[in-house]
Structure formats: structure tokens, C-alpha cells
Amino acid sequence: MKEVLLVLLCYVIGSIPFSYLCSRFLGGVDIRSRGTGNVGATNVLRTLGIKIALASLGGDLLKGMLSAWIGLHFGGEILAAGCATAAVVGHCWPVFLGYKGGKGVATSAGALLVIMPPVLLMILATFVTIIAVTRYVSLGSICAAALLPLTVLITRQPWPYIVMSFVLATMVIILHRGNIERLRNGTEKKINEKAL
Numbered sequence: 001m002k003e004v005l006l007v008l009l010c011y012v013i014g015s016i017p018f019s020y021l022c023s024r025f026l027g028g029v030d031i032r033s034r035g036t037g038n039v040g041a042t043n044v045l046r047t048l049g050i051k052i053a054l055a056s057l058g059g060d061l062l063k064g065m066l067s068a069w070i071g072l073h074f075g076g077e078i079l080a081a082g083c084a085t086a087a088v089v090g091h092c093w094p095v096f097l098g099y100k101g102g103k104g105v106a107t108s109a110g111a112l113l114v115i116m117p118p119v120l121l122m123i124l125a126t127f128v129t130i131i132a133v134t135r136y137v138s139l140g141s142i143c144a145a146a147l148l149p150l151t152v153l154i155t156r157q158p159w160p161y162i163v164m165s166f167v168l169a170t171m172v173i174i175l176h177r178g179n180i181e182r183l184r185n186g187t188e189k190k191i192n193e194k195a196l
Contacts, residue, residue: 003079010067010083014090014107017097018059019044026052032100036189039094040102042137046189057106063087064110072114081160084111085167092175103175105141108148108168116161119151135190138179145172 019039023031027048031039034047041060045053064087071083091107093099112120123144130140145168152165173180182188 003075003082006070006074006079007082007086010070010086011090012095013067014063014087015094015096015101016059016063016090017094017101018063019056019102020097022052022056022059023048026055032097038102039097039100041106042191045191060091060102060106061110061113063091064107064112065114066110068111068114077158078160080115081164084108084115085164087111088168088171092171103141104168104172105145108145108172111168116152116155116157119148119155119157119165122151122155123147131191136183136188137191138176138188139183142173142176142180145169145176 017039019031019041023029023034023044027044029048031037031044031047035043036046037043041053041057044056064084067087068080068084071080075083088104088107088111090101092101092104094101109120109124112123126147127140127144130143131137134140148169149162149165152162157165179188
């Protein structure tokens, strides 16, 4: 019962919409009505600039970090994987915003930072390189997500983290399906372009 309550708590933690809150209180706008309408740090960056985007990103990272820490502290590997996944689910489908949230990249990264730092460093290198070359944050996110399970397998992580990596990667890629279509059509916005 304790484990179930902790997973639910981490879902609630993940549901805290930092991009929405930072945009509302620091930028004076509802981020859902600006740019792409996505409640994520990339949309905040395009719409309101680097300072508010960094605040949003920091909050999303902390959600994943705290949830992973709770799982490790109170249970171990299985609970850590469950709590981390719950936080990402909360970020993507937050109870506080009618289950319409972000795409889970930053919250996943925060969880990986606590649970598997070497794995995070490896996929972060891919993420940064792809963005530097193409200027597409979405492409960096998709490629990093696709590489996550492979990296976890190669580094011989415990089985709960292997399962978690496949779940997180699937969620992130599915939530980027609109971006994938725009990338195929050549209409995806680059990081230095304003979203419509």
C-alpha cells in the first residue's frame, strides 16, 4: 500500500505544470495559447525567452529527480522505476491541466540523472549534438528517446530500469508524433524560429 501511495504521489508531483506556472507568473501569459500550445520548455523558450524557459526546465527536471529519489529512498530499483515513470506520466497528462501536458523529455532526464547518470550523459550527448547540427529540438528529443532503451541494455542496468526505459521512450516518441509529421513535411520549427 505504501508503494502505491508513493507512486500516486509522484504522479501528482509530475503533474505540477512548471511551464504553465512560470509562463503565467513570470511572463504573464497562458503558454497553452501561445506558440505551439504545448506546455513544455521549448515552447516557453520560443514564446517568452531563455530566462523563463530555464525556470520551466529546472522545475520539470526537479520533478523527475525528486520522484526518482523518493522511489530509491523508500523502496529501491522497482519503486524508483515506478515513481519515475509516474512522474513522467503526470507531466504528460497532468491532473491540474485537464490531462494535457508536455512531452516528458525534461522530467525523464531528471529521473535518469538520479537513477542512471551515465546513461543520461550518453543520450544527452546525442540530444545536444543533433540540436547543434539541425536546430531541431524535437529531432534531438526523438533520437535521444529512441536510444534510451539501447543505452540501458548496453550498460547492463537492472531489469526495472530496462522496462522503464522502454516505457519512457515509447511515451516520448508517441507524444512527438506531430513533430515527426512536421519533420517529414519540412514544416517543423527550428529552435531559432518563432512558433506560429
